Amino acid sequence: xxxxxxxxxxxxxxxxxxxxxxxxxxxxxxxxxxxxxxxxxxxxxxxxxxxxxxxxxxxxxxxxxxxxxxxxxxxxxxxxxxxxxxxxxxxxxxxxxxxxxxxxxxxxxxxxxxxxxxxxxxxxxxxxxxxxxxxxxxxxxxxxxxxxxxxxxxxxxxxxxxxxxxxxxxxxxxxxxxxxxxxxxxxxxxxxxxxxxxxxxxxxxxxxxxxxxxxxxxxxxxxxxxxxxxxxxxxxxxxxxxxxxxxxxxxxxxxxxxxxxxxxxxxxxxxxxxxxxxxxxxxxxxxxxxxxxxxxxxxxxxxxxxxxxxxxxxxxxxxxxxxxxxxxxxxxxxxxxxxxxxxxxxxxxxx
Numbered sequence: 001x002x003x004x005x006x007x008x009x010x011x012x013x014x015x016x017x018x019x020x021x022x023x024x025x026x027x028x029x030x031x032x033x034x035x036x037x038x039x040x041x042x043x044x045x046x047x048x049x050x051x052x053x054x055x056x057x058x059x060x061x062x063x064x065x066x067x068x069x070x071x072x073x074x075x076x077x078x079x080x081x082x083x084x085x086x087x088x089x090x091x092x093x094x095x096x097x098x099x100x101x102x103x104x105x106x107x108x109x110x111x112x113x114x115x116x117x118x119x120x121x122x123x124x125x126x127x128x129x130x131x132x133x134x135x136x137x138x139x140x141x142x143x144x145x146x147x148x149x150x151x152x153x154x155x156x157x158x159x160x161x162x163x164x165x166x167x168x169x170x171x172x173x174x175x176x177x178x179x180x181x182x183x184x185x186x187x188x189x190x191x192x193x194x195x196x197x198x199x200x201x202x203x204x205x206x207x208x209x210x211x212x213x214x215x216x217x218x219x220x221x222x223x224x225x226x227x228x229x230x231x232x233x234x235x236x237x238x239x240x241x242x243x244x245x246x247x248x249x250x251x252x253x254x255x256x257x258x259x260x261x262x263x264x265x266x267x268x269x270x271x272x273x274x275x276x277x278x279x280x281x282x283x284x285x286x287x288x289x290x291x292x293x294x295x296x297x298x299x300x301x302x303x304x305x306x307x308x309x310x311x312x313x314x315x316x317x318x319x320x321x322x323x324x325x326x327x328x329x330x331x332x333x334x335x336x337x338x339x340x341x342x343x344x345x346x347x348x349x350x351x
Contacts, residue, residue, distance in 0.1 A: 056165065
């Protein structure tokens, strides 16, 4: 059996232990009120993870926001706005029907959430407590959702939701620099709901190993849900559906992805029966150049294929290039297990 841990891990172990210890002490300091939390009368829900990088938080934040909106609750979503020019200050991207579309200002994830979250205010800026203080009187939401908020302990929350990427090798769930965790599994002491995503795409052995690690630290009353991504087809830069899911069977695709988990994007396209003749991965939140896109458009023409990106990439690319050759794959989460229990818990606490 192949050794999953390279020999040099022995030298990285002390740094990983130190990293994990620092974050464990920090979380403990907030739990015992040595470090103070801001408490609000409005309910607060955190959607986050234990990893550096993405675990599918954005689609789940959209699902959660829309669940409350469909049940007559007005949510406010606080998001950092990573790599947007307002990240270090603040700005309100959406307030009800008012929607200011500018990925350079607000960041790609914030624009994506604002476009798909119904009746929600979306506020960007990494100082979420200050932003909540400033924008709450203007919008008066019924609840607040902290996107990527599990480590943002300065704000007290009523519910913590933690997501795990089932595609990531369970052996990589170690503190940096040994793996990709910004906090160790012991941080699950504060979790109320755990969501395993990309479940259908994951190897059963890997999912079972990850579940075992999580359940070892999870409070007994915490709920577990399992989700995957689904799609209804391809949309153009004007957010108009051009191809249904059934239309995609047999289509030749050149795929480009600037998200944290390109693998899941490629697998979802393949699950629709697409023939991927090109896979092009870029770093998460990649700032595309016009030359890069023109090159990929040329490759797609040579292959007589469709050029398809993620929706998060499209919110930037549609501002960069005016073309009808580019499409995005519209996705949403599909619950496989635990939906009713989670819905019942949300209704119990927030209605």
